[in-house]
């Protein structure tokens with residue numbers, strides 16, 4: 001048994017991971033939150049709720065004393081300059097935390113996705129603090145896009161709010177980059193599988209965590225995702241092709257775009273961000289950003305991931 005602290009543990013992805021850790025029933029779990037009041041679903045017996053102020057480094061260090069593994073799910077969209085996560089890393093080092101996972105849980109690279117650049121800066125910071133000697137073991141869990149989002153608007157997990165993507169199964173349509181349907185790859189991993197892998201990684205005691213923790217639930221090119229969509233939805237999709245040059249210029253010349261926004265985004269930011277997400281995901285997919293590596297698959301070779309097609313066939317069965 002080790003002590004596991006979960007920063008941003010009140011969030012949606014964190015709660016999936018907490019459920020997996022609680023089910024394994026092996027570790028002592030502490031949720032770090034800025035909120036005084038524990039939220040529902042985080043009050044299972046044995047879970048401690050610790051109020052923290054990310055601006056108070058000495059108190060944060062005290063709060064982390066005795067922690068073996070620290071998982072961060074801090075929402076980067078509302079952490080300007082990554083102040084909270086930087087202070088969290090400093091406090092973790094001060095408290096002698098052994099292992100850390102920054103708030104990643106997405107693409108392999110942040111290229112062309114400005115709203116994720118903070119993740120890259122945190123990786124740089126982790127390299128910097130470890131430059132002279134290894135003071136904090138860490139891994140970047142990178143599962144690609146949550147498979148659950150291809151079920152939008154249907155909810156497929158306990159805590160993850162459905163989100164629309166460029167693969168719009170509900171309306172049988174998709175956006176692709178012209179001439180890249182076969183070479184742009186999308187890694188699709190269910191949030192439940194990511195949580196199960198993180199729970200196994202927390203147990204892992206046969207060596208250090210790999211610095212990159214690729215999680216490859218399903219690796220499909222865009223053409224394969226669409227073909228799968230057409231099979232599970234029973235009819236052809238309307239495909240719109242966008243040009244790389246337009247995307248590079250920040251243009252999205254399509255008849256539709258994303259409308260459902262993540263809960264961390266304010267109304268004022270929503271429309272610009274939704275367009276940037278479309279442009280960024282499409283453009284970055286042509287540069288391998290969503291082609292996750294498979295370090296975690298190799299660490300846990302017996303783990304069976306949900307197949308994208310079986311998962312989605314079940315979701316869409318009988319739905320118009």
Ligand SMILES: NC(=O)c1ccc[n+]([C@@H]2O[C@H](COP(=O)([O-])OP(=O)(O)OC[C@H]3O[C@@H](n4cnc5c(N)ncnc54)[C@H](OP(=O)(O)O)[C@@H]3O)[C@@H](O)[C@H]2O)c1
Pocket residue numbers: 007008009010011012013014032033034035054073074075076078079080084103104105106107143144145146263264
């Ligand atoms: N691969 C995918 O498809 C995918 C999809 C969704 C999310 N993700 C990734 O998963 C991670 C978690 O995302 P999420 O959607 O679960 O997050 P979330 O629910 O929006 O937020 C997580 C937590 O962050 C904390 N937080 C917010 N602003 C903060 C600040 N300034 N300082 C410290 N803590 C702050 C809040 O906790 P308290 O208020 O309790 O302190 C909140 O509950 C992110 O890295 C995100 O990019 C990946």
